[in-house]
Amino acid sequence: MGLIAFFGAVAEQLWLHYPALLRGYQVTIALTVTSMALALVLGVILSLVRTSDWRLGRLACGAYVEVFRNTPLLVQLYFWFFALPKLPSLDTHLPYLGTIDWLLSPVQAAVLGLTLYTGAYTTEALRSALRSVDYGQTEAARALGLTYMQTRLHVVVPQAFRIAVPLLTSILSALFRNSALVSVIGVIDLLAAADRIQQSNFQTFELFGVAGLLYLSLTLPLAWASSRLERRMARVR
């Protein structure tokens, strides 16, 4: 009974405040999609370097992954938003770039922070996928006369991507949840939007309930897809 009344009140809050809440929802989705796209590009490049023969590149990428995985996202966001502008400005003497003063807007800092944090995880996921592609594939491609880069980009990477898809799906789901942290540097995402309304009308449970349901609408399908993909991969093997 109480539960039905609660969901009624949740629906009422959504009805009353849907413009602000849906704007926050959009911000959360936009931040997540942008950061995931950038993190995937970063992950592909860095995982290729990490599995290459270039020793210095391997070490640098390994250091990047360990540092960004083993420090809290919150501290990283603080760093990009509060600490970066304190660095001395850089005069590049280049057209368009000019002097870089490191000052980022909250949204820029959020995208940078989420991308670099998630990039460490996508790099790891793609690295283990790249290593799990049978070496015979590389040998066969090289024997057919493909160059090193052709082999990696046209033979190994597509197969690795398919192997990594279940894990990348859960990384995307984690990114959706992690994106709630950007409210601490002043981005009005879904959580911040709900929090703002809650502070004025004191319908705390109801508004965080709305936010929770909206987050679940994004993360539950991903969790379901991830476990299905994993099961299908297990069967294919």
Added chain:
Amino acid sequence: MNDVLTVGAGWEPFTRWAIWGFLLDGFALAVRMAVISMLLSLLVGITMAVGRLARPRVIRWLATAYIETFRAMPLLLLIFFVFFGSARTPLKIGPVTSVVIALTLYNSAVVAEIVRAGILSIASGIMEAARALGLSYLQSMRYVALPIAVRRMAPGVVSQLITLFKDTSLASVLSILELSRSARVIYDTPTYGNPVEVLTIVAAMYFIPSYGLSLIAQRLEAGPERRTAATVTNAGGRGGTPPDAGR
């Protein structure tokens, strides 16, 4: 004076013990919150895993709903829900307790899945073999199945402890003086104004224990009895368990 405000105090504050003591207090609080909620998460997580594997349908559904809901929620939302939500009820939960409760809600759901995978990974043949050798059900559980299951869960639990330790930084949104809030208090002090230096030190204070734990998790993964098996699978191209997803 103006110069100090724009340039900041740099590394100078770190030559004083008081600053280190302040940061170490925050560090100790972060560790305490992580350890307490890990213990609670193990307790709740094991209960939920057993519940999800239980025969009665109601228990199975309840445990599944708990696990799937809390695993899919942003931790910050859970913290807000517990703290600001409880403030609207007669039951006013303090900030530190709220964070521990929220951390436990989220992590117990994750731990439950790790435990469930560990239990499911024990082939039924192992239990049957133990029973055939004359061990009772409880003996074969205690001496054969559980040691294997615990060893398989260990790497997952240790990596979850890393996540948990990093997630204690979210307590700073409730103005709890844990490590990252203490950092902010220092660099927000007008005469210091040195976020680059303070955040670098604080990042290192998070990094060292987390990285140490990740090395332990790696060693546990290639544990003594699995080393040969792991080498064989690596040669075949499929190395170890996949890395985690960032939460």
